[in-house]
Amino acid sequence: xxxxxxxxxxxxxxxxxxxxxxxxxxxxxxxxxxxxxxxxxxxxxxxxxxxxxxxxxxxxxxxxxxxxxxxxxxxxxxxxxxxxxxxxxxxxxxxxxxxxxxxxxxxxxxxxxxxxxxxxxxxxxxx
Amino acid sequence: xxxxxxxxxxxxxxxxxxxxxxxxxxxxxxxxxxxxxxxxxxxxxxxxxxxxxxxxxxxxxxxxxxxxxxxxxxxxxxxxxxxxxxxxxxxxxxxxxxxxxxxxxxxxxxxxxxxxxxxxxxxxxxxxxxxxxxxxxxxxxxxxxxxxxxxxxxxxxxxxxxxxxxxxxxxxxxxxxxxxxxxxxxxxxxxxxxxxxxxxxxxxxxxxxxxxxxxxxxxxxxxxxxxxxxxxxxxxxxxxxxxxxxxxxxxxxxxxxxxxxxxxxxxxxxxxxxxxxxxxxxxxxxxxxxxxxxxxxxxxx
Numbered sequence: 204x205x206x207x208x209x210x211x212x213x214x215x216x217x218x219x220x221x222x223x224x225x226x227x228x229x230x231x232x233x234x235x236x237x238x239x240x241x242x243x244x245x246x247x248x249x250x251x252x253x254x255x256x257x258x259x260x261x262x263x264x265x266x267x268x269x270x271x272x273x274x275x276x277x278x279x280x281x282x283x284x285x286x287x288x289x290x291x292x293x294x295x296x297x298x299x300x301x302x303x304x305x306x307x308x309x310x311x312x313x314x315x316x317x318x319x320x321x322x323x324x325x326x327x328x329x330x
Numbered sequence: 331x332x333x334x335x336x337x338x339x340x341x342x343x344x345x346x347x348x349x350x351x352x353x354x355x356x357x358x359x360x361x362x363x364x365x366x367x368x369x370x371x372x373x374x375x376x377x378x379x380x381x382x383x384x385x386x387x388x389x390x391x392x393x394x395x396x397x398x399x400x401x402x403x404x405x406x407x408x409x410x411x412x413x414x415x416x417x418x419x420x421x422x423x424x425x426x427x428x429x430x431x432x433x434x435x436x437x438x439x440x441x442x443x444x445x446x447x448x449x450x451x452x453x454x455x456x457x458x459x460x461x462x463x464x465x466x467x468x469x470x471x472x473x474x475x476x477x478x479x480x481x482x483x484x485x486x487x488x489x490x491x492x493x494x495x496x497x498x499x500x501x502x503x504x505x506x507x508x509x510x511x512x513x514x515x516x517x518x519x520x521x522x523x524x525x526x527x528x529x530x531x532x533x534x535x536x537x538x539x540x541x542x543x544x545x546x547x548x549x550x551x552x553x554x555x556x557x558x559x560x561x562x563x564x565x566x567x568x569x570x571x572x573x574x575x576x577x578x579x580x581x582x583x584x585x586x587x588x589x590x591x592x593x594x595x596x597x598x599x600x601x602x603x604x605x606x607x608x609x610x611x612x613x614x615x616x617x618x619x620x621x622x623x624x625x626x627x628x629x630x631x
Contacts, residue, residue, distance in 0.1 A: 228438075229436075229438060230438075231438055233348065243341050243344055244341055247339075276412075279413060280342050280345060280434060280435045
């Protein structure tokens with residue numbers, strides 16, 4: 204019981220980025236798996252996010268679209284709908300070659316990822 | 331049941347792995363398309379697969395195409411699981427050879443239901459293959475003795491004659507006919523006659539090598555095809571087979587009874603015989619000679 208109480212504030216913060224009821228339903232209420240997935244997500248995110256930036260920096264929009272697509276899949280899997288929607292816009296802008304739109308959406312995505320990462324860290328520290 | 335998951339994205343891979351393990355699947359997980367093809371094309375590889383679209387080395391549709399072109403006769407049920415969700419993507423995915431298409435993020439209930447449908451299709455295929463195998467067996471074997479039937483043994487003899495002619499080898503045919511078998515049927519009934527035929531079939535099978543062929547040629551006639559034999563030893567082999575059949579009495583539900591067999595034998599080497607019919611005709615004459623010589627003996631054509 205104490206574990207549940209301790210995780211409530213952090214869950215509330217995380218709930219701003221993650222549809223936790225949806226995610227819990229998708230892992231069939233397996234809370235150990237849920238935690239494990241957040242750990243994997245935290246480890247994988249910097250690499251994928253970095254790959255997206257690296258591709259955009261060198262103007263390789265095809266590679267940028269692929270990196271954005273991979274991020275979209277991972278965020279959607281974790282029920283992070285807002286993040287997934289923003290990075291879907293990044294993917295679309297990369298595919299259509301709209302550099303200015305791409306930079307705008309990328310900034311929104313970076314900001315979302317920064318806040319999300321902090322929320323996940325807080326959640327994992329509380330578990 | 332075994333299932334393959336191919337996905338290079340760690341969160342998705344772990345989530346799928348756990349969901350499927352909970353549902354009782356034995357999961358093999360790989361992270362690229364080439365490894366997926368290798369797993370699925372192994373003879374005992376998984377027959378159910380969940381494939382991501384975008385993967386290193388080979389993408390999901392390419393995996394489907396390779397598996398469809400390489401895999402033998404057993405079907406493997408391929409499901410594409412991807413966040414590519416346009417109508418055109420679905421069409422492209424299914425046209426590449428996928429059996430089903432699911433959009434990420436997956437719902438565990440729907441995923442399990444779709445996989446259950448895949449298992450039903452695989453079970454249906456298994457029962458069809460089983461039925462086909464049973465029909466093939468029935469079409470080539472004698473129902474009473476389980477030996478090869480007449481059509482099959484003659485076909486195999488023709489094949490062996492062609493092969494040994496090409497390779498300058500020697501095929502021996504042995505034609506045996508149970509002596510006074512009508513008396514067994516008339517005295518003890520046809521069911522006892524059947525028991526005798528079944529036991530003779532077993533003794534014949536035991537008397538030859540694993541790569542020789544034994545068939546029921548007619549009512550109480552048996553044709554044996556022996557490969558790569560020494561022509562000079564053909565009468566010796568025929569005698570060994572004859573002795574193996576009548577060495578000890580046969581136990582039946584009506585008591586034990588002694589059975590003898592007359593045997594004709596022919597070796598292909600050094601003969602100018604062109605057709606299998608001529609070959610059988612010659613060995614049949616040798617069998618007739620054995621009968622005329624008092625039965626329970628072997629004669630060379």
